[in-house]
């Protein structure tokens with residue numbers, strides 16, 4: 286199921302007025318993510334410890350997609366970078382310089398503190414994915430995004446167009462993301478899978494509260510938190526949006542990888558049977 290609502294969370298379909306206004310939904314999400322940064326702050330010491338020890342927060346499947354960046358990547362950009370641990374893991378993978386972009390000022394403050402603690406060559410930009418700054422156009426050898434990012438975006442064509450501006454000619458885009466089909470099933474508590482009642486084609490859903498597997502309980506109660514809007518963009522919608530940008534899409538792959546650890550209770554015999562994540566790699570001609 287969707288990684289965002291908690292068990293007791295309020296969940297409802299977005300109203301037609303909300304669903305018609307991506308920027309209004311993003312403004313709400315920005316408040317909700319700034320609130321959720323409290324959980325990332327709790328994890329800051331661990332992030333510093335891991336990076337100092339040279340341990341990447343990127344999954345093995347992501348490291349395979351990204352490859353060894355040593356000597357091959359002057360500049361990597363991470364879009365929707367949150368607290369920056371994944372961004373700085375691109376530096377660990379060999380990028381000479383990294384830039385993280387996010388719309389949450391509190392997340393970027395954490396990212397700055399993290400980069401300072403490990404003395405990494407990093408820059409941080411506060412921007413919505415719909416308004417990526419043009420100064421970054423054509424500057425990246427690698428653009429990376431994913432692991433809980435696309436579902437917050439409410440205009441998939443504008444998202445794809447923004448990402449496509451960032452790579453230099455010959456530069457790469459790597460997306461690794463939760464699979465939209467993941468919203469359709471959940472653990473049954475006994476190690477198997479059950480279908481949820483999520484409508485795959487319904488569009489944005491509003492919620493308050495988070496799954497504890499994703500964001501630990503915040504000091505604000507669920508009903509005092511901002512409403513936030515997420516949706517499962519279908520694989521077809523994501524790939525079609527990227528194809529429309531002029532990027533050369535090279536691979537589209539579905540993976541059984543549990544990208545946020547939300548399905549740990551599923552029996553090993555049931556693992557690997559369903560797509561839990563997907564990746565897209567593309568190059569700017």
Ligand SMILES: C[S@@+](CC[C@H](N)C(=O)[O-])C[C@H]1O[C@@H](n2cnc3c(N)ncnc32)[C@H](O)[C@@H]1O
Nearest residue numbers: 318365366367387388389412413414432433437
């Ligand atoms: C789950 S994190 C993804 C990064 C990484 N996998 C992680 O968990 O640290 C999602 C991030 O997307 C950011 N975000 C959501 N919608 C955004 C938007 N429209 N523009 C920029 N950032 C956005 C949030 O602030 C949050 O930091």
